[in-house]
Amino acid sequence: MNGFPNGxxxxxxxxxxxxxxxxxxxxxxxCELCGARLADERHRHLVDIDKRALACxxxxxxxxxxxxxxxxxxxxxxxxxxxxxxxxxxxxxxxxSLRIPVSVAFFFRNxxxxxPVALYPSPAGAxxxxxxxxxxxxxxxxxxxxxxxxxxxxALLLRRHxxxxxxxxxxxxxxxxxxxxxxxxWQGFDGGAEARADLDALFTHxxxxxxxxxxxxx
Numbered sequence: 001m002n003g004f005p006n007g008x009x010x011x012x013x014x015x016x017x018x019x020x021x022x023x024x025x026x027x028x029x030x031c032e033l034c035g036a037r038l039a040d041e042r043h044r045h046l047v048d049i050d051k052r053a054l055a056c057x058x059x060x061x062x063x064x065x066x067x068x069x070x071x072x073x074x075x076x077x078x079x080x081x082x083x084x085x086x087x088x089x090x091x092x093x094x095x096x097s098l099r100i101p102v103s104v105a106f107f108f109r110n111x112x113x114x115x116p117v118a119l120y121p122s123p124a125g126a127x128x129x130x131x132x133x134x135x136x137x138x139x140x141x142x143x144x145x146x147x148x149x150x151x152x153x154x155a156l157l158l159r160r161h162x163x164x165x166x167x168x169x170x171x172x173x174x175x176x177x178x179x180x181x182x183x184x185x186w187q188g189f190d191g192g193a194e195a196r197a198d199l200d201a202l203f204t205h206x207x208x209x210x211x212x213x214x215x216x217x218x
Contacts, residue, residue: 031058045173046075083169084210088143106175109151121182145169
């Protein structure tokens, strides 16, 4: 017989086959500066300026980058502030000029390129929208938050929802988390109900944390 009767132990699988049939253990995340194990799922992040990517960081390394400012090095610590601007003046005309095909976009100043970058979530991930200077200026002039942005590590997060635009200054890693979740959940042409519900939950979280900057005027 070619099969194995009940109760008969199956012979060991070759090592090469076991690599594909044995579930992999979750990958252990480590600090990309010192190699320390990251036990907290909500650990800090750094922006790797050279690679234009996020890097995971332990608490001490993130604090070191906070103190140094990281302005001249490869890594810059992502801060944790959330700011809102309920009095902004980003109207329908300004939004249309951005030519964003979905209801959410984020903008940040890329220091390596020395220009603003506009991105929006899509099924393919973060998609860049080529901004004309006049379009970016329309946003800069309409909210005081734009002038407060720290290059590379903070973003202006906009959402066009129910006939109005919401405007927040947020950590850049939150925007890339948003992109990742939308890519995972996206269905159909408009994203689908699950993606929209997840987006609503994220903006509820942002509203709960955001505060108006002291002494600011839009």
